[in-house]
Amino acid sequence: MRNNSFKSSRAQEYDFAVALPAVLWQILFLYVPLCFIIYISFIKAIDFFIFKNITLANYKALFNPIYFSIIIRSIFLAFFNALFCLFLGYPVAYFLALRAKRFKNMLLFLLILPFWTNFLVQAYAWFFILDYHGFLNKVLLKIGIISTPLHILNTPWAIYIVMLFCYLPFMVLPIYSSMTKINKYILEASSDLGATNWQTLGYVTLPLSLSGIRTGFFLVLIPSFGEFVIPALLGGGKIMYVGSMISYFFLETKNVFLGSAFTVLSGACLIAIALLIYLVFRKLSKPSGFTGATGPSIKTNNSAKLSQGNK
Amino acid sequence: MELRRRISPYILPFFVSLVYLALYAPIIVLIVFSFNKNPLSFKWHGFTFEWYRELFSSVEIVQALKNSLIVAFSSVFLSITMALFYVFYGTSSFLHRLMLLFYGSLIAPEIVLAVCLLSIFTFFSIPLGITTLIVGHTLIGLAYVVPIIKTRYQEMDYRLIEASMDLGATESQTFYKIVIPILSPAIISAALLVLIVSLDDFLISFFCAGASTLTLPMYIFSEVRSGATPVVNALSTLLLVVSTLLILILTSLKLRTRIF
Numbered sequence: 001m002r003n004n005s006f007k008s009s010r011a012q013e014y015d016f017a018v019a020l021p022a023v024l025w026q027i028l029f030l031y032v033p034l035c036f037i038i039y040i041s042f043i044k045a046i047d048f049f050i051f052k053n054i055t056l057a058n059y060k061a062l063f064n065p066i067y068f069s070i071i072i073r074s075i076f077l078a079f080f081n082a083l084f085c086l087f088l089g090y091p092v093a094y095f096l097a098l099r100a101k102r103f104k105n106m107l108l109f110l111l112i113l114p115f116w117t118n119f120l121v122q123a124y125a126w127f128f129i130l131d132y133h134g135f136l137n138k139v140l141l142k143i144g145i146i147s148t149p150l151h152i153l154n155t156p157w158a159i160y161i162v163m164l165f166c167y168l169p170f171m172v173l174p175i176y177s178s179m180t181k182i183n184k185y186i187l188e189a190s191s192d193l194g195a196t197n198w199q200t201l202g203y204v205t206l207p208l209s210l211s212g213i214r215t216g217f218f219l220v221l222i223p224s225f226g227e228f229v230i231p232a233l234l235g236g237g238k239i240m241y242v243g244s245m246i247s248y249f250f251l252e253t254k255n256v257f258l259g260s261a262f263t264v265l266s267g268a269c270l271i272a273i274a275l276l277i278y279l280v281f282r283k284l285s286k287p288s289g290f291t292g293a294t295g296p297s298i299k300t301n302n303s304a305k306l307s308q309g310n311k
Numbered sequence: 312m313e314l315r316r317r318i319s320p321y322i323l324p325f326f327v328s329l330v331y332l333a334l335y336a337p338i339i340v341l342i343v344f345s346f347n348k349n350p351l352s353f354k355w356h357g358f359t360f361e362w363y364r365e366l367f368s369s370v371e372i373v374q375a376l377k378n379s380l381i382v383a384f385s386s387v388f389l390s391i392t393m394a395l396f397y398v399f400y401g402t403s404s405f406l407h408r409l410m411l412l413f414y415g416s417l418i419a420p421e422i423v424l425a426v427c428l429l430s431i432f433t434f435f436s437i438p439l440g441i442t443t444l445i446v447g448h449t450l451i452g453l454a455y456v457v458p459i460i461k462t463r464y465q466e467m468d469y470r471l472i473e474a475s476m477d478l479g480a481t482e483s484q485t486f487y488k489i490v491i492p493i494l495s496p497a498i499i500s501a502a503l504l505v506l507i508v509s510l511d512d513f514l515i516s517f518f519c520a521g522a523s524t525l526t527l528p529m530y531i532f533s534e535v536r537s538g539a540t541p542v543v544n545a546l547s548t549l550l551l552v553v554s555t556l557l558i559l560i561l562t563s564l565k566l567r568t569r570i571f
Contacts, residue, residue: 015403015404020397022397022453025449030450032431036430091326091327094323107331113558114334116511116557117550117551117554117555117558119513121338121550122337126337129336129340135336135353138353243420250430250518
């Protein structure tokens with residue numbers, strides 16, 4: 001794009017040298033360590049990069065139902081957290097993007113805020129709500145839904161509830177931004193042609209916001225797989241997830257070899273799951289049946305032309 | 312049927328307000344209870360500032376605050392500087408094609424980054440402490456800063472740079488006198504983002520700080536784990552207020568930066 005052919009080779013060397021640190025930083029502290037972790041997951045003792053004692057012993061040690069159940073539990077947590085976030089977040093995004101008029105900017109700001117505030121503090125704040133003497137129990141007792149206070153803290157319930165609300169903005173914001181890009185004329189056309197609100201939602205809005213759903217799903221899925229803070233604080237630390245297991249290996253038993261093997265294994269599982277979900281989304285976004293006949297992209301173009309023509 | 316038609320427009324707003332209630336109720340309760348006289352009860356016992364006073368008289372917390380600030384400002388400085396040099400000077404070599412490298416630390420779960428950093432530090436027996444924290448936070452910071460600055464640099468009118476060079480400015484003069492002032496809104500917003508991310512980061516600090524160094528989120532975590540004290544409520548409130556203020560600055564400056 002930018003022509004630098006006028007530069008002397010000396011100047012080009014200088015440019016290269018000052019532009020390099022940022023790239024080097026990433027390589028040195030992210031990609032090299034990543035390879036390093038994979039390498040030490042295959043050895044038993046560090047012998048300064050001599051590849052002779054490569055072994056699968058660490059992985060054999062991990063071949064244990066305990067570790068598998070931890071990984072499966074984390075996959076469950078990540079997947080269902082993303083799913084619940086979608087169910088709860090989609091109506092919110094829909095309201096913000098297409099229905100809200102007054103307070104819209106304020107509501108949007110209130111959603112961006114938790115995105116950037118301290119995760120730890122947000123998780124901690126839930127203690128006041130979920131405690132045995134906390135507000136949820138008080139309210140439920142007063143309404144009369146329950147007769148004795150619920151034990152929510154230190155159970156998987158607490159983890160799922162807190163994860164849901166901590167990760168909700170990660171789901172709502174991408175969906176919101178994909179919905180704001182939908183051409184309003186398409187929605188009008190849909191209702192003019194006799195579709196009910198629900199039909200418009202199902203046949204027009206939902207397919208056109210699929211890219212936002214996909215982004216949001218991964219934004220929730222991937223970090224919740226490795227979530228450490230919320231299970232550690234609100235789960236009482238008794239129920240192990242991938243995050244807690246990794247930190248146990250590295251910080252408490254200091255068994256870096258087994259820990260690396262576990263990290264690599266769970267990382268591979270995460271990639272596999274993410275790939276699977278990606279394929280599902282790709283299948284969904286392919287036009288088929290009714291939506292195929294009136295393909296969304298064609299619609300957008302036509303309606304854009306139409307709106308220009310009207311002006 | 313009539314009733315259904317009458318209430319149906321209110322269902323969605325009602326649902327949305329319930330979600331917002333669930334998002335904000337815990338935080339509001341936390342803030343209110345940080346002023347509660349009897350900290351260990353879930354009843355209101357009267358208003359007090361005592362926990363805030365205790366906050367600033369605790370040596371441990373003040374030290375943690377200092378550590379947090381040192382780490383945050385160093386990583387802001389480092390990531391902004393490196394990103395600027397990368398964006399401006401990187402165009403003349405293949406380096407500008409390596410943009411994707413910077414997204415890696417955003418995509419991977421944070422615990423993987425933390426473990427990676429820890430393993431490399433222990434392998435080279437680098438003592439854990441402030442320096443390793445700065446390294447980790449700068450790694451995350453770059454992932455936020457480079458895309459922001461790069462986008463704005465590409466949107467910038469390139470003729471200004473050409474004009475500057477034609478009029479006899481050297482490349483570094485152009486960099487300092489033309490590019491940096493024009494990019495300053497992007498630089499400010501990127502710096503604020505890194506500041507927020509670094510001040511709030513827990514996981515990387517938890518792994519890379521070692522036994523002796525404590526940052527504010529780490530202090531909160533260890534206190535909550537061993538049974539919360541009222542000081543933690545005050546400290547959490549303070550952290551919330553600081554990030555809210557930073558976000559307010561960020562949005563009110565109209566810096567045109569997408570912060571989500």
